[in-house]
Amino acid sequence: MPLLSRMLNAPLSIDVRRGAVAGLGELLADRRIATEGRVAIAVGPGQGDQIAEHVRPSLSACEVFHVDGGTVDAAVSLGSKLRAGSYEAVVGIGGGRTIDATKYAATLSGIPMVSVATNLSHDGICSPVASLTHEKGKGSFGVVMPLAMVVDLDYVRAAPPRLVRAGIGDVVSNFSAVDDWLLAADAVGERVDRMALTVARTAAEALLHQPGTIESDGFLTVLAEGLVLSGMAMAFAGDSRPASGGDHEILHAIDQLYPGTGNHGELAGIGAAFCYHLRATHLGEGAERLEQILHCLERHGLPRLPGDVGLSVEQFTQAVLFAPQTRPGRYTILEHLGLAEDATRKAVEEYVRAHGD
Numbered sequence: 001m002p003l004l005s006r007m008l009n010a011p012l013s014i015d016v017r018r019g020a021v022a023g024l025g026e027l028l029a030d031r032r033i034a035t036e037g038r039v040a041i042a043v044g045p046g047q048g049d050q051i052a053e054h055v056r057p058s059l060s061a062c063e064v065f066h067v068d069g070g071t072v073d074a075a076v077s078l079g080s081k082l083r084a085g086s087y088e089a090v091v092g093i094g095g096g097r098t099i100d101a102t103k104y105a106a107t108l109s110g111i112p113m114v115s116v117a118t119n120l121s122h123d124g125i126c127s128p129v130a131s132l133t134h135e136k137g138k139g140s141f142g143v144v145m146p147l148a149m150v151v152d153l154d155y156v157r158a159a160p161p162r163l164v165r166a167g168i169g170d171v172v173s174n175f176s177a178v179d180d181w182l183l184a185a186d187a188v189g190e191r192v193d194r195m196a197l198t199v200a201r202t203a204a205e206a207l208l209h210q211p212g213t214i215e216s217d218g219f220l221t222v223l224a225e226g227l228v229l230s231g232m233a234m235a236f237a238g239d240s241r242p243a244s245g246g247d248h249e250i251l252h253a254i255d256q257l258y259p260g261t262g263n264h265g266e267l268a269g270i271g272a273a274f275c276y277h278l279r280a281t282h283l284g285e286g287a288e289r290l291e292q293i294l295h296c297l298e299r300h301g302l303p304r305l306p307g308d309v310g311l312s313v314e315q316f317t318q319a320v321l322f323a324p325q326t327r328p329g330r331y332t333i334l335e336h337l338g339l340a341e342d343a344t345r346k347a348v349e350e351y352v353r354a355h356g357d
């Protein structure tokens, strides 16, 4: 019988629960990730130090390094320290920035990385992509996917709620990314990886229909698992396609043109809603999805309109116009419609009028 299957890269272990950090030493030993205890721990400015102390008893020989933000420089500097110390593995503990820098450093030094997320702000906590800032702005870098993923809900609950909520926007933006992918298949014959698409979309469906809020462990678990599944979908596809479409082009444009407005997940949510507004008004499809996404963002207290993140209609219009340049070669609803400046402004005005309070 022919073996008609495929091999997929996935983490060895995914642990989402309260108290998960306490099992970290055991996990590293059991999974043979670090058999001699030569483990480096990279922590960020948030709760990293506290967690490092928490795991120290189970990782006696570990050494703690501080990561100075999510920059290429910080990641390269950590990478050279990891190389010099001949560690078996590095554990990145923190929010998105610390984990992204650690993933990049682990890739540079050729050792496995374990991701311990302390907030749920975006799907980079378990993806093969690191988003880091450099002299010219922000860039996405291909990295090795984390070998194991730990989300301790006790720490997530202690994180600023805004950072926890933001991940909701990143997961629901999968809908828009996936529809952009299908549009690209139709319009320009791009190949779609249905397995990756299924994983990305199912994560978003599960989150959309989870009735709880970030106050409940049940909801936080679905959110954390949704972010992990988004990361895995990217690993299956070999790039960020299943979780990044016109929605992310808009967010990257806002990041570049108007730095410091909303965070990644917040902007991804607005970008996804706006992309569905374009679909609904120009292609006559996706109106129901638009309502679902807007309702979801509102229910969780996430921004929905440009004004919610301090952007004027004109600024958002300029971001939408600039968006395709942030990801050359990616075909989304934005490239498909190719709206000129006046038509884009009109679409933004319509969106704000239709969904503003």
Ligand SMILES: [Zn+2]
Binding pocket: 122, 123, 170, 243, 244, 248, 264, 268
């Ligand atoms: Zn994202």
